[in-house]
Amino acid sequence: MSSLYALLVGINSYRAPDLRRLRGCRNDVGRVEQLLGARNGSGPTARVRTLLDEQATRAAVIAAFREHLGQAGPGDTALFWFSGHGSLSPLPPELWHREPSGWCQTLVCHDSRAGGTGTPDLLDCELRVLISEVASRGVHVAVVLDSCHSAGATRTGPSMDPQTGEVIRLAPVAPRWVEPATRPPALESLLPELVGAAALGDSRAAGARDVGPDPADADHVALTACRDDQQAYETGPWNRRNGIFTVGLLDAVERLGPGATYRELMVAARCAVENARDHQVPTLYPADRDIVDQPFLGGAFRTPASALVMRYHRGSWEINAGSIHGIRAAAGDDVRVAIHLESPVREARVVRVRTDLSVVEPLGWTPDTGRQYDVVLSRVPMPAVSVAVGGTSRDDPETARAVIEAVQNAGPDNSPSPHLRVVALDDTETMPDLRVSTNGGRIRVLSFDGTPLTDDLTRAEVYTAVDRLEHIARWRTVRNLANPVSRLANAVKIEVVAAEPGEDSAPRDRAPYQPGDDGTVLLTYTRSDDQWMPPLVFIRLRNTSSRSLYCVLLDLTDRHAIHPHLYPGRIIAPGNCGAAFDGGLVAFQLPDDRAVEPGAEARDYLQLFVSEEEFPTTSFHLGPLGTPGAADANRSRSVSFTGILDRLGMTALHREAVRPPSAAPDWASSILTVRTLVPEV
Structure with a gap:
């Protein structure tokens, strides 16, 4: 002994x-x-x-x-x-x-x-x-x-x-x-x-x-x-x-x-x-x-229940995380924590963020001042995506005004769009997330660096243009979902593994591709019999922690679609691996509407969500840009939210008031970017 x-x-x-x-x-x-x-x-x-x-x-x-x-x-x-x-x-x-x-x-x-x-x-x-x-x-x-x-x-x-x-x-x-x-x-x-x-x-x-x-x-x-x-x-x-x-x-x-x-x-x-x-x-x-x-x-x-602890200190409640830990709460942001794995969920709102801690205010309940509470982040900032409309000498001002007016009436009961925030192009303090060109009276959505994201639309299609803007904004909001103070951060690794000729089942321990300096895994097409062949790989999820964790792997494509087909949700035991498509091959190929020719490329953002409890993935479905009803296919106000991630997914895509989940497990997210390239001959 x-x-x-x-x-x-x-x-x-x-x-x-x-x-x-x-x-x-x-x-x-x-x-x-x-x-x-x-x-x-x-x-x-x-x-x-x-x-x-x-x-x-x-x-x-x-x-x-x-x-x-x-x-x-x-x-x-x-x-x-x-x-x-x-x-x-x-x-x-x-x-x-x-x-x-x-x-x-x-x-x-x-x-x-x-x-x-x-x-x-x-x-x-x-x-x-x-x-x-x-x-x-x-x-x-x-x-x-x-x-x-x-x-x-x-x-x-x-x-x-x-x-x-x-x-x-x-x-x-x-x-x-x-x-x-x-x-x-x-x-x-x-x-x-x-x-x-x-x-x-x-x-x-x-x-x-x-x-x-x-x-x-x-x-x-x-x-x-x-x-x-x-x-x-x-x-x-x-x-x-x-x-x-x-x-x-x-x-x-x-x-x-x-x-x-x-x-x-x-x-x-x-x-x-x-x-x-x-x-x-x-x-x-x-x-x-x-x-x-x-x-x-x-x-x-x-293993600690949570990385966050709520305690009473000198007349107010506070959590042990602040701006240095990634907590953000700008004016109008509704950032909340909830008691870890307690049902019904009891939350507190972040009211002031300091460097090393944040002051919180319990919502509808009175905590025991003699107790410390394990809490998790239950609501994160989801600021509207900023968009600059027109603003250059080449833009048509009338078309630009029509787009701005449509954004201001795109919400419920003709309210402003909850997903978009119009900013001036010459606002030096704010680099817009998106831009809208109205050159020659044609409407085109661009990224902040000018890369076209949509085809040209006419002024008569102004509300279609706003639909495209909101779709991209939803996609970006999901991609930005993060929990900077989770104890589950980096607990599960995304691994992209090369497939050898004739291999059709994922190896468990073969070394994966290493991301480049920019954090991106580069995959290339190969030439065979005068045909371009897409790269074939396996995708593993490796649990490096000492606990069982529920994992979902989303594929966010550069066509602004989101789907969970790679790994729709399973428990991975400590030290074990999960594999996309049940261990089958994954082909990273260009979309059908993109010619396979030297220099062509596509990007996929593999977004992993890790949780202490299971959650459904219906909240994270988003069809390709331009698909009718892509964001509304699974929309339901009567849905029962089982966890924080389910609620966050619904809020990110729809921004409507949703009921609290039945429990508040800890969660974390990470992203691995995969760039697929057709090399020069």
């Missing part, structure tokens, strides 16, 4: 008289001891070593790390918990490459900086060495630091808001920081492993983001009390103080239970800390790796 080795360090008093005494660090350790004692009956056996105050010298902490946590073996868990002062220290010149800023973060031990001893703090690069030694034996290492380890600790007196410059009114709590060391430690006073060339390149660190290990090969989890530019505080009555972060984290452990993951616990702890204190934001390292998606102090990995 696996074991849990814990080294708990709590330092209230320091040997150096100028280091301020703390009150809550020993209390923190006492609470952790109670937690670990309670786990002994249901989890791994906890072998705890505690160092308090004068016991926690620099040498003792290093020795205990190696001797006590060093007993852990493969499959065991090692916990290092530190509550005490944190600070900064300049680095010896020989270690300049460790920190570009010239400063490293430190843990202040009991005898650090004591007069005449020359004992340095415990540097973050030394912690790298200690953690790496333990983790290299197959041990799961967790580090919790309730201390300041930030550049902001250099300040004294009142804190200043970095954005407004105003004084922050602090609650009567004590920060766990001391002034930075005034001179670098002597190289001989540090761990000798730091000097070796191999250790310099291979060691790893705990702590804040700028000193942690490379996320690609993360060997531990670090839960820290604040960002690298902030201070960590303790609060409570004089004799019952605790670190604010310790309280938030341990309360979350007790409330969420032993199965809660590091990620889930840190969301809850951050919510508690930020609701209690300005400018202290707990951090999780490495936030983007699977290691944080396992239960606290070890256990089987558990």
